[in-house]
Amino acid sequence: xxxxxxxxxxxxxxxxxxxxxxxxxxxxxxxxxxxxxxxxxxxxxxxxxxxxxxxxxxxxxxxxxxxxxxxxxxxxxxxxxxxxxxxxxxxxxxxxxxxxxxxxxxxxxxxxxxxxxxxxxxxxxxxxxxxxxxxxxxxxxxxxxxxxxxxxxxxxxxxxxxxxxxxxxxxxxxxxxxxxxxxxxxxxxxxxxxxxxxxxxxxxxxxxxxxxxxxxxxxxxxxxxxxxxxxxxxxxxxxxxxxxxxxxxxxxxxxxxxxxxxxxxxxxxxxxxxxxxxxxxxxxxxxxxxxxxxxxxxxxxxxxxxxxxxxxxxxxxxxxxxxxxxxxxxxxxxxxxxxxxxxxxxxxxxxxxxxxxxxxxxxxxxxxxxxxxxxxxxxxxxxxxxxxxxxxxxxxxxxxxxxxxxxxxxxxxxxxxxxxxxxxxxxxxxxxxxxxxxxxxxxxxxxxxxxxxxxxxxxxxxxxxxxxxxxxxxxxxxxxxxxxxxxxxxxxxxxxxxxxxxxxxxxxxxxxxxxxxxxxxxxxxxxxxxxxxxxxxxxxxxxxxxxxxxxxxxxxxx
Numbered sequence: 088x089x090x091x092x093x094x095x096x097x098x099x100x101x102x103x104x105x106x107x108x109x110x111x112x113x114x115x116x117x118x119x120x121x122x123x124x125x126x127x128x129x130x131x132x133x134x135x136x137x138x139x140x141x142x143x144x145x146x147x148x149x150x151x152x153x154x155x156x157x158x159x160x161x162x163x164x165x166x167x168x169x170x171x172x173x174x175x176x177x178x179x180x181x182x183x184x185x186x187x188x189x190x191x192x193x194x195x196x197x198x199x200x201x202x203x204x205x206x207x208x209x210x211x212x213x214x215x216x217x218x219x220x221x222x223x224x225x226x227x228x229x230x231x232x233x234x235x236x237x238x239x240x241x242x243x244x245x246x247x248x249x250x251x252x253x254x255x256x257x258x259x260x261x262x263x264x265x266x267x268x269x270x271x272x273x274x275x276x277x278x279x280x281x282x283x284x285x286x287x288x289x290x291x292x293x294x295x296x297x298x299x300x301x302x303x304x305x306x307x308x309x310x311x312x313x314x315x316x317x318x319x320x321x322x323x324x325x326x327x328x329x330x331x332x333x334x335x336x337x338x339x340x341x342x343x344x345x346x347x348x349x350x351x352x353x354x355x356x357x358x359x360x361x362x363x364x365x366x367x368x369x370x371x372x373x374x375x376x377x378x379x380x381x382x383x384x385x386x387x388x389x390x391x392x393x394x395x396x397x398x399x400x401x402x403x404x405x406x407x408x409x410x411x412x413x414x415x416x417x418x419x420x421x422x423x424x425x426x427x428x429x430x431x432x433x434x435x436x437x438x439x440x441x442x443x444x445x446x447x448x449x450x451x452x453x454x455x456x457x458x459x460x461x462x463x464x465x466x467x468x469x470x471x472x473x474x475x476x477x478x479x480x481x482x483x484x485x486x487x488x489x490x491x492x493x494x495x496x497x498x499x500x501x502x503x504x505x506x507x508x509x510x511x512x513x514x515x516x517x518x519x520x521x522x523x524x525x526x527x528x529x530x531x532x533x534x535x536x537x538x539x540x541x542x543x544x545x546x547x548x549x550x551x552x553x554x555x556x557x558x559x560x561x562x563x564x565x566x567x568x569x570x571x572x573x574x575x576x577x578x579x580x581x582x583x584x585x586x587x588x589x590x591x592x593x594x595x596x597x598x599x600x601x602x603x604x605x606x607x608x609x610x611x612x613x614x615x616x617x618x619x620x621x622x623x624x625x626x627x628x629x630x631x632x633x634x635x636x637x638x639x640x641x642x643x644x645x
Contacts (some may be wrong), residue, residue, distance in 0.1 A: 091340070092201040099200055102249035105608040112608045114245055115238035119230070124214065132215020136223070138323065141169035146331035149173060149342035156353045158320045162226035162479035163511040172323055179363040184286045184313040184343035185367055191346045192283050192311040196255035199309050202336050203248050207241045207334035207386045214238060219325040225294050226479035226515070227425050236297040236325050242607035243624065244301035251309035252632040255281040258636070263643055274643035281634045283311030284392060288362050290383070292374040294428050294481055296322035297329055302612075302624040303394055305371025308347060309334075310633040312370060317359055318352045319375075321481070364389075370633055373397075377535075377564075378524055379590065380411075384621065392632050396430065396612075398535040399564040399619030402556035403436045403602075404581060406549040406572035409446035411458055413597035414571055419462035421517050421569070421601045426477045426506075426538075427539040428485065430619075431567040431603035435532050435559070437552035438544045444573070456543045460501040460521050462539070467506060467518035474508040477539075480515045485538040489517050492540055497522040497531070503539060514599070526551060533563055549577055553584050560588035565620030566612075568592045569602040589616020602615035 105112035152173030218233030263276035287307035291300040334344040380397035503520035519539035613620040
């Protein structure tokens with residue numbers, strides 16, 4: 088056992104236990120207070136981020152680059168960050184990964200896991216820098232940027248490390264096999280090795296550049312596969328910092344930095360498809376839109392193993408509750424958080440035409456819709472809360488989608504508007520819009536409308552609401568579902584129908600937990616059971632498919 092392995096063994100064991108218990112476990116504190124991270128951590132992180140603007144990112148240890156490229160803009164300033172990253176041709180990245188394969192795969196799983204945890208400890212020292220980098224590439228407000236790209240992402244990475252370590256050590260490395268044959272015994276010495284598949288590619292998204300990237304990245308690394316990280320060109324810096332920390336640990340251990348490489352597009356050459364189609368790339372993780380995700384999944388016909396998280400149509404089923412105001416406030420926060428730019432954000436609100444039962448009294452449909460609209464508007468116009476909840480719009484196309492929705496002729500219950508941010512006057516912002524749609528207009532609500540768009544869909548009754556929500560999940564995918572009911576029989580029906588549709592359900596949330604939040608070591612993010620994605624992190628399959636068990640046997644002597 089190396090010193091690094093011994094150093095992190097307790098953490099690894101705790102993480103494995105947390106996987107089984109599914110109770111609250113967070114190795115990296117989400118509170119950015121000075122008591123946790125130090126009095127100067129925030130200022131130092133902000134200064135580090137500001138110092139990168141207009142500069143070359145020179146931390147990577149991947150050798151002499153072929154050029155420098157960068158395309159990031161701040162949604163808060165609508166101005167270029169000016170950061171340039173080293174560019175390497177796809178064939179160079181793949182060749183370097185192949186050359187590093189043997190050194191990495193020959194380490195024991197416990198040693199690989201320890202080195203990866205060591206990299207997360209380095210990442211921890213830079214959570215604030217990563218937070219500001221995320222803020223100014225994705226448009227998330229700072230608190231969300233810090234938590235999602237820092238401690239929450241690190242916990243997801245640790246979860247993947249723990250799962251990979253456990254699966255590779257589930258069986259003994261060797262044993263003596265004795266088979267009684269009457270007067271004699273046949274004895275064999277048997278041993279087994281978990282053999283990694285080869286070069287892995289992780290394709291990141293523009294809205295959650297670390298949280299969605301590190302599970303696949305660390306799952307492939309812990310199982311012995313060299314990894315090429317290909318971030319979205321508009322959100323490179325957060326994951327570039329993480330890759331730099333991994334490389335520091337690798338080099339310090341005498342290992343090739345090319346075990347974990349950053350790949351960026353040249354300004355005139357998009358390289359994702361070239362990397363994905365390279366015959367040497369055996370594993371691909373992808374987060375992003377459905378169209379490109381379907382293309383990535385099609386590469387399975389070439390023998391590649393693919394893990395995807397694509398888009399989904401997320402539903403809210405409103406049947407009955409005890410306090411409609413609390414329900415409306417919870418849902419208003421859910422749709423407003425990061426302006427709806429989350430794969431788990433609710434979109435379709437199924438409401439019976441006769442209304443919602445509230446503490447035994449029927450509240451009419453129109454009043455329920457107005458409650459939702461009022462709660463959203465109250466949050467969006469709150470000068471103290473709105474900028475810190477809604478953040479900014481990452482992609483201009485998202486804002487254009489909201490504008491286009493206003494021209495479709497639906498009854499507009501709540502118009503979208505600009506969210507004032509006193510710190511960033513030029514921020515690209517948009518508050519949620521709410522439209523009323525009839526259940527017969529299925530073509531209008533059967534696709535994901537990414538961003539701050541809410542649809543109040545009038546159904547015949549709650550049974551039709553459940554049927555439609557499950558049908559959409561089966562046919563078009565869903566990652567989350569919120570349901571509000573005090574009827575035990577209906578609750579069971581929702582659980583049954585949505586489970587068959589491969590969709591997790593959050594029931595009756597009214598406090599500080601929201602449908603679009605997932606906790607590491609407890610919640611499985613995406614199920615892999617509907618078109619929204621074919622993988623779930625972190626379940627055993629997420630790591631098992633990254634290596635193969637190979638056995639050896641020979642006659643035992645003595």
